[in-house]
Amino acid sequence: xxxxxxxxxxxxxxxxxxxxxxxxxxxxxxxxxxxxxxxxxxxxxxxxxxxxxxxxxxxxxxxxxxxxxxxxxxxxxxxxxxxxxxxxxxxxxxxxxxxxxxxxxxxxxxxxxxxxxxxxxxxxxxxxxxxxxxxxxxxxxxxxxxxxxxxxxxxxxxxxxxxxxxxxxxxxxxxxxxxxxxxxxxxx
Amino acid sequence: xxxxxxxxxxxxxxxxxxxxxxxxxxxxxxxxxxxxxxxxxxxxxxxxxxxxxxxxxxxxxxxxxxxxxxxxxxxxxxxxxxxxxxxxxxxxxxxxxxxxxxxxxxxxxxxxxxxxxxxxxxxxxxxxxxxxxxxxxxxxxxxxx
Numbered sequence: 001x002x003x004x005x006x007x008x009x010x011x012x013x014x015x016x017x018x019x020x021x022x023x024x025x026x027x028x029x030x031x032x033x034x035x036x037x038x039x040x041x042x043x044x045x046x047x048x049x050x051x052x053x054x055x056x057x058x059x060x061x062x063x064x065x066x067x068x069x070x071x072x073x074x075x076x077x078x079x080x081x082x083x084x085x086x087x088x089x090x091x092x093x094x095x096x097x098x099x100x101x102x103x104x105x106x107x108x109x110x111x112x113x114x115x116x117x118x119x120x121x122x123x124x125x126x127x128x129x130x131x132x133x134x135x136x137x138x139x140x141x142x143x144x145x146x147x148x149x150x151x152x153x154x155x156x157x158x159x160x161x162x163x164x165x166x167x168x169x170x171x172x173x174x175x176x177x178x179x180x181x182x183x184x185x186x187x188x
Numbered sequence: 189x190x191x192x193x194x195x196x197x198x199x200x201x202x203x204x205x206x207x208x209x210x211x212x213x214x215x216x217x218x219x220x221x222x223x224x225x226x227x228x229x230x231x232x233x234x235x236x237x238x239x240x241x242x243x244x245x246x247x248x249x250x251x252x253x254x255x256x257x258x259x260x261x262x263x264x265x266x267x268x269x270x271x272x273x274x275x276x277x278x279x280x281x282x283x284x285x286x287x288x289x290x291x292x293x294x295x296x297x298x299x300x301x302x303x304x305x306x307x308x309x310x311x312x313x314x315x316x317x318x319x320x321x322x323x324x325x326x327x328x329x330x331x332x333x
Contacts, residue, residue, distance in 0.1 A: 137191075137196075141208070142212060143212070143276070146281055152191075154191065154193070156222075157220060158220050161220060
C-alpha cells in the first residue's frame with residue numbers, strides 16, 4: 001500500500017471485517033460473439049460491447065447461442081466493408097459499459113469513410129455512434145456557402161433533379177409497358 | 189471526396205440537419221428545391237426572430253436556444269439579388285432570379301412555424317410596403333416599432 005493510500009485509510013472509518021460482496025461473488029465469465037464483414041475477417045466481440053448494437057443484441061437474445069455455436073456461426077454483415085466494421089467494433093469495445101461522452105474525437109475524418117460508417121451504424125442500430133457520425137456530417141459544411149455545400153454534399157441542381165425525375169418516369173413507363181406485354185403473352 | 193448526403197437514410201439525414209447551425213441550414217436550403225423542402229420539413233424552431241427594415245436592406249436576426257442560453261445566432265442582410273451572412277466569415281450568397289420579396293418568402297417558408305418576435309421599420313417609403321406586409325401575418329404579438 002502506498003503512503004497516500006495508508007494516510008487515506010487511517011482517516012477513513014474502520015473497514016468492514018467481511019470482504020466486499022463484489023469480491024466474494026464468483027465472476028461470471030464474459031461471453032463473446034463473432035462478426036464478419038465483406039472481407040470475411042472475423043472479429044471477436046464481447047456481449048457487453050455488442051450491447052451498443054440494437055440489431056446484434058436482438059439477434060443474440062433471439063438465438064440463445066452458446067459460445068461454441070457463436071464461434072462456429074459468426075454474424076455475417078456482407079454489406080459492411082471490413083475496415084468499417086473494424087471501426088465499429090473498436091468503438092463498441094472502447095465504450096463498453098461506459099456512459100458515452102458528448103463528443104467523440106476518434107471518428108474518421110475522411111468523408112467517404114464517414115459516409116460508409118453512417119450507413120453501417122444505421123444498419124447495426126448503434127444509436128450513440130450514429131449521433132456522433134451525423135454531427136460530424138453536419139460539421140463538414142459549417143460556415144460554407146450554398147455553392148460549397150452543393151459541392152461537398154453532391155447536391156444536384158433543380159435542373160438535374162428534374163432531368164433525373166423525367167428519366168425515372170420514362171424508365172418506369174417502359175418497365176410497365178414491358179410487364180403488360182409479358183402478361184399479354186402469358187395469357188395467350 | 190464529396191459525399192452524397194441525399195442518399196443517406198431519411199432518419200440520419202434529418203438528424204444531420206438537426207445538428208446544423210441556423211446559418212448553415214439557410215445555406216443548405218438555397219442549394220435546390222429539394223434541400224429547401226428538407227429544411228422546411230425539419231421544423232426548426234427559432235427562439236427569437238427579429239426583422240429590421242432599413243433604408244437599403246432588411247436584416248433578419250435569428251436565435252436558437254432559450255432565454256438563458258442562446259446557442260446559435262445568425263444575422264442575414266437581404267438585398268435584391270443577394271443576401272449577406274454576417275459573422276466570423278462574412279459571405280455573400282447570390283441568386284440572380286431573386287428579389288427582396290423572394291428572399292423573405294424563402295426564409296419565412298423554411299422557418300414556417302416560427303413567428304416574428306420583433307419588427308422594426310426604419311424606412312416608411314411606400315415602395316417597401318408590399319414587402320413589409322409579408323411580415324404582418326407572422327407577427328407573434330404587435331410589438332413593432
